[in-house]
Every structure is written in C-alpha cells, then in structure tokens.
Amino acid sequence: xxxxxxxxxxxxxxxxxxxxxxxxxxxxxxAETVSLYDQSLYADFNKSRxxxxxxxxxxxxxxxxSKETGAEAILFTGSxxxxxxxxxxxxxxxxxxxxxxxxxxxxxSTAKRPRLGMLSTAAGTGEMMSADIQEYAAANGRExxxxxxxxxxxxxxxxxxxxxxxxxxxxxxxxxxxxxxALLLAQFSMAPVAKRLPQVEGRRVxxxxxxxxxxxxxxVAA
Numbered sequence: 001x002x003x004x005x006x007x008x009x010x011x012x013x014x015x016x017x018x019x020x021x022x023x024x025x026x027x028x029x030x031a032e033t034v035s036l037y038d039q040s041l042y043a044d045f046n047k048s049r050x051x052x053x054x055x056x057x058x059x060x061x062x063x064x065x066s067k068e069t070g071a072e073a074i075l076f077t078g079s080x081x082x083x084x085x086x087x088x089x090x091x092x093x094x095x096x097x098x099x100x101x102x103x104x105x106x107x108x109s110t111a112k113r114p115r116l117g118m119l120s121t122a123a124g125t126g127e128m129m130s131a132d133i134q135e136y137a138a139a140n141g142r143e144x145x146x147x148x149x150x151x152x153x154x155x156x157x158x159x160x161x162x163x164x165x166x167x168x169x170x171x172x173x174x175x176x177x178x179x180x181x182a183l184l185l186a187q188f189s190m191a192p193v194a195k196r197l198p199q200v201e202g203r204r205v206x207x208x209x210x211x212x213x214x215x216x217x218x219x220v221a222a
Contacts (some may be wrong), residue, residue: 004032005220008071010062012041013079015158018125020077023191023209028217032221034069036062041078047122051083060088067094069188074217075099077188079125079208093118095219100129103134103184103217108144110181117177119170120186121154142175146215147180149173158189165194180204 011017017035024033041055059081061144068076072181073095076085089096107116116133120126126148137144151173157165170193171173177183183205187193190206 004030005218006032006034006062007069007220008066008069008074008092009033010059010066010074010076010078011035011036011037012048012076013083013187014039015163016077016142019188019207020209020212023207023213025159027213031217032218034066034071036066038062053083053181053218056084056087060091063088063092063096067092072152073097073211073220074089075216077208079120079187080122080128082128085113095216097212097215098184099188099212100184101132102201103206103208103211104129104133105215106206106211107133107182107184108136108142113143113145114182115180116147116182117147118146118184118186119151119173119177119181119190120148121151121158121166121190123150123155123168123185125186126150129184141195145180147178150175155189161211163192167196171196179203 009020021033024031026052027148038126044055063074075097077099079099085098094117130146133146151169154166154169170190174197176184180203183203185191185207191209194205194207197205
C-alpha cells in the first residue's frame with residue numbers, strides 16, 4: 001500500500017505548476033502531488049480587476065474537490081487569491097496554505113528587524129503581500145523595513161510564452177534592489193529566476209515554492 005503523503009496543488013496560472021513540482025522533487029520527493037488547474041480564475045480577475053464573490057465560491061469548490069481526491073494538505077499557488085483561500089480553509093479540517101504565507105514567515109526568521117525586498121510581476125500582488133506582511137508583523141510584535149517593487153511587463157511576457165524575457169526583467173529588477181536580509185520573489189512563476197541571481201552576502205533569496213514545501217512537510221508530519 002502506498003503510504004506517500006498526497007498533497008493537493010491548486011493553480012490559477014500554468015506557469016506556477018513547474019516551479020512547485022520542482023520544489024517538491026528537490027525538498028520532499030516522498031510526497032505525491034496532485035494538481036488542479038483553473039485558468040478561468042486569472043482570466044476573470046483580469047476582466048473585473050477584483051476577486052468577486054463568484055471567484056470565492058469557485059476557489060472553495062476547488063479546494064473541497066482537492067480534499068476529496070485524498071489530499072492530506074493543500075497549497076493554492078495563485079498569489080492574488082489569498083483572501084478566498086483563507087475564507088475557505090476555515091471550513092476544512094486539513095492544512096490549506098495560501099501561496100506566500102510560508103515565505104512571509106521565513107522572511108521574518110532572517111533577522112530580528114528584517115530588511116525585506118520584494119518583487120512582484122502581477123498587478124495587485126505587491127499590495128496584497130505588503131498588507132499581509134504588515135498583518136504578520138503586527139500579530140507577532142515584529143518590526144521590519146520593506147522595499148516592494150513591481151516588475152512591469154514580466155507577467156505579460158510569461159503569458160505569451162516568453163520565459164526568457166520574463167526572467168531577464170525580474171533579474172534586472174533584483175539587481176536594482178538595495179541591501180536587504182531577504183529578497184522575496186512574490187509569485188510561484190518567479191521561482192526559476194532565483195538561480196539566475198548572484199549571491200549577495202547577508203541576503204537570502206526566498207521563493208514561494210521552497211518556503212511552502214518546507215511548511216507543508218512540517219504540517220503533515222505534525
């Protein structure tokens with residue numbers, strides 16, 4: 001009998017699938033990952049520029065379906081949809097993670113008063129993550145500095161299938177960042193760029209997939 005833990009992965013962007021699968025292969029190959037992909041979530045968000053009540057409902061349905069497949073824990077990889085994921089998981093009895101909450105926790109482990117740099121490529125993600133960073137700091141009595149920047153044009157290049165252009169834009173933006181304890185690559189689709197960035201003494205480059213896999217492994221083992 002296969003006793004490998006099954007982890008449900010729910011995606012709203014196709015480019016997020018490969019980075020999280022690579023992170024599991026590197027850090028937790030014993031886990032069995034099972035993916036669901038709903039391209040309509042980003043398509044409908046881009047039309048209305050808001051997370052509608054219908055998107056809330058559909059995300060809850062996706063998470064419930066993932067659990068029904070036997071998932072012991074679920075990760076939603078879409079960075080724009082933290083709020084509906086948080087709402088849905090209150091009704092579920094297995095761990096369900098938003099795209100970047102594990103990365104925020106890891107960022108605060110880098111220093112007592114961390115200097116954080118953040119790059120995002122999807123409009124709205126930077127604002128949402130900044131708010132979540134502030135909420136995390138307030139809840140845990142922490143102080144921090146944050147330099148959040150939006151990489152214009154990168155997500156469009158990726159959606160057109162030009163990974164190289166996307167990665168070059170993100171790498172160029174990273175080179176312009178000042179000193180920081182942690183550089184956060186906000187979206188799962190940005191994770192492959194981490195290997196292209198030069199090592200900077202005293203700076204950790206964090207990606208959502210790597211942090212998420214580490215946290216899921218701990219949650220399932222608990």
